[in-house]
Amino acid sequence: MAFCADFAALRPSPADVRVVTSDGSTIRAHSSVLAAASPVLERMIVGARGRGWDAADCTTVRVLGAPSDAVVAFLRFLYSNPRAAAGAGEWAEEEDAHGPALLALAHAYRVPWLKRRAEAAVAARGLTAERAVDALKLAALCDAPRLYLACARLAAKDLDAVERSEGWRFAGRHDAALRLNLLHLLHDADQRKERWERERASQHVYGQLSDAMAFLDRIFAGTEEASPSPCEDEDEDGVRWGLEQLMRHFAACGGRTRKPAACPRCTRALQLLRLHASVCDRAGDGDGDGGEPCKVALCSNLKAKMQEEGVDTTWKLLVKKVTRARVMSALASREVPEVVKKSWAKYSSRRAARIR
16 A cells, blocks of 8 residues: 555654555545544544554554545644634645545535535535536535535536436436425526515515605695605605595596496595505594694594494505505605714624624
């Protein structure tokens, strides 16, 4: 067996372990270092000495399943300080050359800090469309969720290139479950994205309805300062003008007096007024809590009618979401206190300094 590396000079004590790799190469190392870095290697060393198969001054440990160069890099990391290795740049070449093998060895021999470092290196610098399926299989075997997520994102970004890779064809012949899991993951991601888009669109609609309620207060109050709008969009004047025209039509049109209402614009205006009566927290006639009365048309009448007849669950849900959008818009538009601004600036500066 040929010696491909010798770590005896790194410690004053003599090397008492021979690490044998898959190709028969031997690496001399120290049992104290290996046992302190890996509990699996510690059990292997203790077991080999307990069986008494080796010489008294040297114990043989077999590290199989990886090339000799990768095993040498693995032992070099074990001899290094984890904090120093995490901040040093000279280890980048080792990570780039043996990233997947280091991840597998760190997982098999339970070296958590090296596993995290190798996983981050493979996810950041070793991922391509050609290697995505292989890295996905490695992440599944080594319990590396960050690498698994990075592979899934790469496949979602360029699935055609991944499907043209040799790893994809090999998985189709020998590991169909891996391909199926990846396709299910991409399908779930697409559905989740569509659901988020629908939720954002619905939140935008609820925000528009909340703004319309504020515009109704301003229209019927007759002044701009009566009830300021929670949002300051560039088309604010157009929305206000449209609501004013709708309310004028509702006041002049006779379609609302017929049942069922023959005028769709009157029906729409009545729905807006009913929604305003549901979210309005002021008394319509000046009584109640003694606050300022609501000047929006039919507010008190619609409130009394809804209290008498009741409303369905769908309408209650709509009122709840519009009220929530109104509150969130008011919170977003309020001025941040100066003390909070200073605290946030201080925290941001400390965080930036810590990252640097």
